[in-house]
Amino acid sequence: xxxxxxxxxxEGMTLEEKVGQLVQCNAGNFISNSMxxxxxxxxxxxxxEMNRVLGSVLTFENAxxxxxxxxxxxxxxxNRIPLLLMMDVIHGLRTTYPIPLAMGCxxxxxLTAECAxxxxxxxxxxxxxxTFNPMVDTARDARWGRIMETYSEEPMINGRMxxxxxxxxxxxxxxxxxxxxCCVKHYAAYGxxxxxxxxxxxxxxxxQLRESYLPAYKACVDAGARLIMPSFNALNGIPxxxxxxxxxxxxxKEWGFDGxxxxxxxxxxxxxxxxxAADAKDAARLAMEAGCDIDMxxxxxxxxxxxxxxxxxxxxxxxxxxxxxxxxLKNELGLFENPYHGAxxxxxxxxxxxxxxxxxxxxxxxxxxxxxxxxxVLPFRKDVKRIALIGPFAxxxxxxxxxxxxxxxxxTVTLPEGIRNLLPEAELVxxxxxxxxxxxxxxGGIEAAVRAAKEADAVILAIGExxxxxxxxxxxxxxxxxxxxMELAERVIAANPNTAVLLFNGRPxxxxxxxxxxxxxxxxxxxxxxxxxxxARLLWGDANPCGKLSVGLPYSVGQYPMPYNRTNTGRPKPxxxxxxxxxxxxxxxxxxLPLYSFGYGLSYTRFEYEKLETxxxxxGREDCLQVSVTLRNAGERRGKETVQLYLRDRVASVVRPIQxxxxxxxxxxxxxxxxxxxxxxxxxQLRFWNFACREVSEPGEFEISCGWADHLLLTxxxxxx
Ligand code: GLC
Numbered sequence: 001x002x003x004x005x006x007x008x009x010x011e012g013m014t015l016e017e018k019v020g021q022l023v024q025c026n027a028g029n030f031i032s033n034s035m036x037x038x039x040x041x042x043x044x045x046x047x048x049e050m051n052r053v054l055g056s057v058l059t060f061e062n063a064x065x066x067x068x069x070x071x072x073x074x075x076x077x078x079n080r081i082p083l084l085l086m087m088d089v090i091h092g093l094r095t096t097y098p099i100p101l102a103m104g105c106x107x108x109x110x111l112t113a114e115c116a117x118x119x120x121x122x123x124x125x126x127x128x129x130x131t132f133n134p135m136v137d138t139a140r141d142a143r144w145g146r147i148m149e150t151y152s153e154e155p156m157i158n159g160r161m162x163x164x165x166x167x168x169x170x171x172x173x174x175x176x177x178x179x180x181x182c183c184v185k186h187y188a189a190y191g192x193x194x195x196x197x198x199x200x201x202x203x204x205x206x207x208q209l210r211e212s213y214l215p216a217y218k219a220c221v222d223a224g225a226r227l228i229m230p231s232f233n234a235l236n237g238i239p240x241x242x243x244x245x246x247x248x249x250x251x252x253k254e255w256g257f258d259g260x261x262x263x264x265x266x267x268x269x270x271x272x273x274x275x276x277a278a279d280a281k282d283a284a285r286l287a288m289e290a291g292c293d294i295d296m297x298x299x300x301x302x303x304x305x306x307x308x309x310x311x312x313x314x315x316x317x318x319x320x321x322x323x324x325x326x327x328x329l330k331n332e333l334g335l336f337e338n339p340y341h342g343a344x345x346x347x348x349x350x351x352x353x354x355x356x357x358x359x360x361x362x363x364x365x366x367x368x369x370x371x372x373x374x375x376x377v378l379p380f381r382k383d384v385k386r387i388a389l390i391g392p393f394a395x396x397x398x399x400x401x402x403x404x405x406x407x408x409x410x411x412t413v414t415l416p417e418g419i420r421n422l423l424p425e426a427e428l429v430x431x432x433x434x435x436x437x438x439x440x441x442x443x444g445g446i447e448a449a450v451r452a453a454k455e456a457d458a459v460i461l462a463i464g465e466x467x468x469x470x471x472x473x474x475x476x477x478x479x480x481x482x483x484x485x486m487e488l489a490e491r492v493i494a495a496n497p498n499t500a501v502l503l504f505n506g507r508p509x510x511x512x513x514x515x516x517x518x519x520x521x522x523x524x525x526x527x528x529x530x531x532x533x534x535x536a537r538l539l540w541g542d543a544n545p546c547g548k549l550s551v552g553l554p555y556s557v558g559q560y561p562m563p564y565n566r567t568n569t570g571r572p573k574p575x576x577x578x579x580x581x582x583x584x585x586x587x588x589x590x591x592x593l594p595l596y597s598f599g600y601g602l603s604y605t606r607f608e609y610e611k612l613e614t615x616x617x618x619x620g621r622e623d624c625l626q627v628s629v630t631l632r633n634a635g636e637r638r639g640k641e642t643v644q645l646y647l648r649d650r651v652a653s654v655v656r657p658i659q660x661x662x663x664x665x666x667x668x669x670x671x672x673x674x675x676x677x678x679x680x681x682x683x684x685q686l687r688f689w690n691f692a693c694r695e696v697s698e699p700g701e702f703e704i705s706c707g708w709a710d711h712l713l714l715t716x717x718x719x720x721x
């Protein structure tokens with residue numbers, strides 16, 4: 001339709017029909033829905049009555065349901081305005097890819113985009129029009145369970161990966177039935193709740209917000225995301241969905257966002273609970289005044305918006321503007337001409353879990369695993385005769401992580417399946433040893449596990465945190481291994497030193513003791529559908545680990561928040577970490593540094609950084625600094641290495657990080673091969689938000705380094721004139 005036709009359509013709509021476009025229901029109100037719900041359930045909504053005017057639905061199962069929902073609605077809607085069908089496709093639909101935090105450890109924007117592209121193919125076949133993805137919240141506290149859903153503690157990584165996902169998911173033309181619209185979330189600073197507890201308040205300076213939390217959302221808006229979702233949390237006292245500064249001033253005026261704003265699950269209604277709205281009608285007013293277009297899943301707008309407009313409290317102009325944004329999105333998706341978009345049972349059969357998607361899922365699982373420690377144990381020898389596979393994840397299918405689609409576990413390749421695929425001749429013994437649930441103190445299986453370890457040539461210890469102990473509403477006040485898994489690890493490793501530990505977790509875990517005793521330690525996160533094949537190939541060397549931590553791993557929960565890009569303080573602790581130094585910034589009972597730092601990750605080969613050079617000693621505002629890093633694969637195996645470029649602004653009007661990642665490139669080198677990786681550094685990358693909340697760069701001396709956080713290898717100085 002043309003915009004003129006849309007405007008005519010709007011003019012012909014009743015007030016109730018306009019309001020309906022801003023209402024979203026759970027599809028479960030209309031169909032029996034095993035997809036469950038993604039928030040607190042509430043009273044059943046008057047589905048049939050609402051269906052006449054409804055604007056969108058959330059979460060359904062497949063193309064057949066998508067078509068049925070659309071048909072049912074179009075038959076009831078006088079204006080025959082198609083529904084928007086929305087879903088959380090975060091890391092895959094039927095094929096599950098590694099969790100986003102794992103993808104961040106891949107430091108490979110193209111690989112992240114490849115996974116998103118395949119998820120798009122499956123989601124569009126399923127009938128999805130909008131995915132609530134990417135989530136790019138900066139997260140620096142592992143107590144917050146949704147840290148698994150973002151890519152990194154570094155907003156630049158979240159922005160680069162989020163933008164890549166938006167571009168490949170939306171494609172060039174949203175009307176192409178294989179493309180779907182992205183809803184970037186959760187705007188803003190949802191990842192910084194007080195005490196790391198989900199949904200809790202966020203208090204931070206505008207400067208910190210603009211420096212470390214807003215950039216990733218902006219990168220996705222600039223990449224063309226057609227929707228954005230305000231976050232549940234109050235931000236500096238005002239919940240995002242009612243926060244006019246955040247939504248009108250920053251999002252609409254400064255960033256020029258012209259897409260649709262959709263609330264999070266009942267976040268409009270929760271304005272009453274938060275204590276900023278006197279009642280549901282007041283909540284509807286506040287959300288509309290802040291420019292929230294769609295009320296997700298509850299009927300606050302449905303019940304109160306028309307009345308607010310009749311009373312002149314909400315202007316018809318504001319209502320029309322919100323409705324037009326929704327109608328334009330539907331039009332961009334081509335829904336008026338093709339209300340079913342990409343829904344196709346035939347396509348579902350063709351693309352779900354197809355070989356190409358599985359291959360990408362396996363490769364992603366391999367490339368996002370982080371080898372934390374390896375004292376000559378890995379890779380295991382292929383001529384191994386007897387393998388003991390021990391731990392609560394030894395035979396688990398729960399290796400997909402939160403936000404995998406319900407039922408994903410039935411498709412997971414388990415560890416035994418992956419090992420047998422690779423080594424059909426080897427004898428494989430499995431013992432659970434113990435559980436992984438919080439509070440599961442049952443030690444009854446440990447002796448059998450120890451016996452299995454003693455009798456094996458190689459031992460794999462598969463431990464971690466249950467996949468639903470991270471994710472939404474899954475905060476923890478402690479981030480150690482649950483239950484008696486450490487006891488199991490101590491006994492098994494003592495029984496057989498040829499043991500490799502696989503960690504399956506969504507949040508960073510504090511595992512200093514495990515790190516001390518494990519001969520080899522591989523962080524697998526939740527690797528998704530191809531978990532077993534990827535783990536086997538990594539353990540036996542068919543794949544060479546190349547992941548780098550996109551978030552530091554803590555010694556203890558007491559260190560949080562623990563951003564890698566910390567400032568120096570006036571009393572930095574000198575010398576090696578660990579021992580307190582009086583009158584310096586340190587702890588009496590533990591180290592300052594993480595157990596494993598941001599950017600760290602080992603390989604089965606070894607990379608030597610030989611040179612870091614710059615093409616000049618100073619640059620002006622219009623110049624760019626050419627930086628080259630020369631490195632060599634000094635080992636015996638082909639491998640990939642993420643070359644990381646860190647910046648330090650030596651003197652500025654505000655304190656600046658001692659190390660700030662400003663770029664990264666991943667390269668693959670054969671044994672003995674040498675390469676030079678080139679970076680361009682411009683004045684834009686030297687900018688920061690100053691005390692007056694202006695984005696500036698300031699003349700002076702800078703340092704550029706390669707290596708990884710807390711372990712910068714080579715450094716050169718240059719000046720900004
Ligand atoms: C949930 C989540 C959000 C998700 C939405 C729809 O509460 O906060 O990330 O997209 O509801 O499922």
